[in-house]
Amino acid sequence: MSAGLAPEGGEPEFLRAFDIQAGDFAGAGNVSIAVKNLLKELGFAPEVLRRAAIAAFEAEMNVVMYGGGGHMEVFIAPRAVRLVISDHGPGIPDLDLAMQEGWSTATPEMREMGFGAGMGLPNIKRNSDQLRITTAPGQGTRLQVDIFPR
Amino acid sequence: MAHDNHQRGGQGNGNGQDLPTMWIDPQACQGCVLCLKACSAKAIRVRGGVAHILPQACVNCGDCFRACPHMAVRCRTTPLEHMRRFQHPVAAASPTLFSQFGYRTTPNQILLALERLGFQQVMDMGWLCEMNSVAMEEYLLAHPELRPGISPSCPAVIRLIAGRFPSLLGNVLPILPPRVFAGKVVKERLAQSQGWDPREVGVFHIAPCAAKMVGPHDPVVLDQPYVDGVFSFREIYGPLLQALQGLEEDHTLQKCSGAGIAWAMSGGQAAAVDVEHTLDVAGFDEVVRILEMLEAGRLRDLRFLEAHICPDGCLGGPLVVENHYRAKSVTLRQMRRFGAMSRVNRAKIKQFMAEGLYDWRQEARPCPLPPLDPDTSQAIAKMKAIQSLTARLPGIECGVCGSPDCQTFAEDVILGRAGEDLCPFTLQRGGPHPAPAGRQTVTVKDLVDKLGLEVAAGAGGLGREVKGGYISDLLSDVMANAQTGAVWLTIQAHQNVVAVAVLKELAAVILVGGRAPAEETVAKAEQEAVPVLAAPDDAFTLAGRLHALGL
Numbered sequence: 001m002s003a004g005l006a007p008e009g010g011e012p013e014f015l016r017a018f019d020i021q022a023g024d025f026a027g028a029g030n031v032s033i034a035v036k037n038l039l040k041e042l043g044f045a046p047e048v049l050r051r052a053a054i055a056a057f058e059a060e061m062n063v064v065m066y067g068g069g070g071h072m073e074v075f076i077a078p079r080a081v082r083l084v085i086s087d088h089g090p091g092i093p094d095l096d097l098a099m100q101e102g103w104s105t106a107t108p109e110m111r112e113m114g115f116g117a118g119m120g121l122p123n124i125k126r127n128s129d130q131l132r133i134t135t136a137p138g139q140g141t142r143l144q145v146d147i148f149p150r
Numbered sequence: 151m152a153h154d155n156h157q158r159g160g161q162g163n164g165n166g167q168d169l170p171t172m173w174i175d176p177q178a179c180q181g182c183v184l185c186l187k188a189c190s191a192k193a194i195r196v197r198g199g200v201a202h203i204l205p206q207a208c209v210n211c212g213d214c215f216r217a218c219p220h221m222a223v224r225c226r227t228t229p230l231e232h233m234r235r236f237q238h239p240v241a242a243a244s245p246t247l248f249s250q251f252g253y254r255t256t257p258n259q260i261l262l263a264l265e266r267l268g269f270q271q272v273m274d275m276g277w278l279c280e281m282n283s284v285a286m287e288e289y290l291l292a293h294p295e296l297r298p299g300i301s302p303s304c305p306a307v308i309r310l311i312a313g314r315f316p317s318l319l320g321n322v323l324p325i326l327p328p329r330v331f332a333g334k335v336v337k338e339r340l341a342q343s344q345g346w347d348p349r350e351v352g353v354f355h356i357a358p359c360a361a362k363m364v365g366p367h368d369p370v371v372l373d374q375p376y377v378d379g380v381f382s383f384r385e386i387y388g389p390l391l392q393a394l395q396g397l398e399e400d401h402t403l404q405k406c407s408g409a410g411i412a413w414a415m416s417g418g419q420a421a422a423v424d425v426e427h428t429l430d431v432a433g434f435d436e437v438v439r440i441l442e443m444l445e446a447g448r449l450r451d452l453r454f455l456e457a458h459i460c461p462d463g464c465l466g467g468p469l470v471v472e473n474h475y476r477a478k479s480v481t482l483r484q485m486r487r488f489g490a491m492s493r494v495n496r497a498k499i500k501q502f503m504a505e506g507l508y509d510w511r512q513e514a515r516p517c518p519l520p521p522l523d524p525d526t527s528q529a530i531a532k533m534k535a536i537q538s539l540t541a542r543l544p545g546i547e548c549g550v551c552g553s554p555d556c557q558t559f560a561e562d563v564i565l566g567r568a569g570e571d572l573c574p575f576t577l578q579r580g581g582p583h584p585a586p587a588g589r590q591t592v593t594v595k596d597l598v599d600k601l602g603l604e605v606a607a608g609a610g611g612l613g614r615e616v617k618g619g620y621i622s623d624l625l626s627d628v629m630a631n632a633q634t635g636a637v638w639l640t641i642q643a644h645q646n647v648v649a650v651a652v653l654k655e656l657a658a659v660i661l662v663g664g665r666a667p668a669e670e671t672v673a674k675a676e677q678e679a680v681p682v683l684a685a686p687d688d689a690f691t692l693a694g695r696l697h698a699l700g701l
Contacts, residue, residue, distance in 0.1 A: 013530070015530070015533065015534070015537075016537065029442075029443070029446065029448075032446055033442050033446065036442075036445070036446070038533070040314075040518070040521070041521055041522055041529070042522060042526060042529040042530060042533060043520075043521025043522065043523070043524065043526055043529050044521075046316055046317040046516075049317065049445075050317055050445070050447075053445060053446045053447065054446060054447040057446045057447065057448070076530050077530075078525075078526035078527045078530070079526075
């Protein structure tokens with residue numbers, strides 16, 4: 001999506017992976033909370049926690065709602081937080097369209113619950129320093145969110 | 151009830167400042183896990199058979215106090231006789247006090263009874279609470295960007311926010327809560343108008359909890375220098391009951407309506423603060439859940455959040471006397487009786503705000519628990535070590551090690567706060583989970599040497615690795631349940647035993663109770679190189695010795 005920024009202090013290393021269940025609205029948000037608490041324990045600044053929490057939550061909800069389940073992996077370096085969110089969903093046919101604010105494929109039921117504002121991907125982009133999206137119809141979607149503490 | 155020896159002139163002055171609000175009496179503590187398990191903040195450890203509280207992590211919620219059947223947990227409040235240290239003692243009682251004396255006792259009677267106890271001035275805190283609602287409402291209206299404003303009334307919630315949700319500290323409404331406002335008004339206005347020496351004015355909050363006893367770890371020290379002490383409901387209840395006997399209701403102190411009476415009950419503030427979208431939440435875990443949602447950028451529509459650490463709000467405080475369901479029933483009755491319409495003059499509140507009467511003296515400061523290490527690389531290394539240790543722990547969260555759960559125990563070990571040997575399951579025994587990698591292997595020969603077993607047959611297999619043990623005299627049970635690499639303790643000495651050992655790839659067969667193998671058994675064992683050992687011990691004793699070897 002954007003020009004590749006090399007994180008200072010080396011490539012982030014894998015730390016932990018979390019499963020995300022498809023359609024699990026009741027448990028939705030738990031993975032983001034766990035990720036945020038993990039970063040808090042590592043001593044990342046509140047600003048990093050806030051951005052990571054928001055990006056993680058939006059990505060988690062996308063996997064719950066559209067992705068047919070998947071997982072979130074956390075990679076860490078002293079000056080970089082990387083979240084890799086992969087799902088088994090239908091993929092995103094038109095990524096440029098999906099990145100537009102307000103564009104949504106949410107069902108009426110999802111909207112009923114306060115989702116589907118078309119803010120998910122734009123929100124992730126806004127809160128990350130680098131966002132890479134790999135997707136193709138029928139191939140699932142992989143998001144790589146990089147946050148570099150300032 | 152335990153008391154500190156603090157000096158006149160403020161609960162934080164003198165010795166009192168260094169004392170924690172909650173503490174555990176080592177003499178009374180039985181070293182059980184009840185408080186350890188009750189503590190949502192994970193602020194308790196049991197070490198050396200005695201529980202103690204980690205002051206940095208404790209938010210003074212009182213859950214340990216509620217959980218302890220041995221009365222070992224103490225809440226520090228001010229001894230009642232401290233009111234005699236001031237010429238002009240003033241009472242500022244939480245309106246929750248109105249719920250403690252049944253349906254027929256009115257707030258006015260309770261305020262008069264306080265007067266009878268010797269307080270020169272008794273504040274109607276219900277009224278000050280109604281004023282506070284207006285002040286919070288006005289602040290919210292003037293700051294539409296603040297979403298949501300969080301009520302500053304519960305000090306335990308404020309500590310929780312400062313420690314675990316520092317990014318939300320800016321959402322706490324910078325309006326003095328009623329108890330502190332009372333103290334400020336008394337000392338800055340009333341004392342003057344009465345011609346009292348301000349140093350001789352002692353303002354005492356009467357509270358259903360000890361969380362209002364501010365200490366060195368408090369992030370928001372709003373109470374000082376306005377509140378001089380906190381009397382608990384439990385301590386003042388008896389004297390008040392006596393004062394209510396034969397009370398003459400000759401004047402009126404009560405100004406509050408039902409809105410003030412119910413203010414400290416969960417939902418009381420959310421109902422009184424008239425802005426769009428209010429939410430009230432009560433109970434430690436529930437509050438954490440809502441704060442997590444806020445920190446994740448959810449609940450964006452919310453304008454006002456009322457959060458209490460205690461279930462049902464202050465009615466459920468640890469130091470109340472009345473059962474909190476009954477207290478709620480009484481509160482609802484009084485609300486109907488006195489009506490929910492507040493008669494507070496909004497213009498006057500606005501004037502107080504303009505004069506700075508509601509302003510905090512100092513900003514709230516975050517006090518997050520320290521990260522695993524100040525250096526992020528080190529913190530990452532420690533987290534990996536914690537993860538790998540956690541994987542070796544049984545995950546049954548028993549608390550026997552003295553830490554609240556396996557994850558926290560792993561943190562305690564890696565941070566040097568506990569020895570790994572405190573866990574009865576890791577390392578010493580195979581435990582419910584696989585033994586850690588890199589552990590030294592144990593061979594059948596090691597067992598023979600260390601336990602002095604007789605090798606009856608199959609010496610060719612003495613180099614086999616032993617991975618565990620199994621005791622049974624039913625062959626089909628062994629076929630079903632024994633693990634590969636186990637030593638099998640049995641009294642069966644016939645040749646089929648060897649067949650089972652071969653099929654299940656057991657490390658060895660140990661005949662217990664001094665039994666000797668049959669001839670055919672010896673022949674088959676030699677043929678298959680399955681060690682058959684003989685032990686004089688019975689199975690129970692031998693199993694114990696095997697465990698002691700680390701199996």
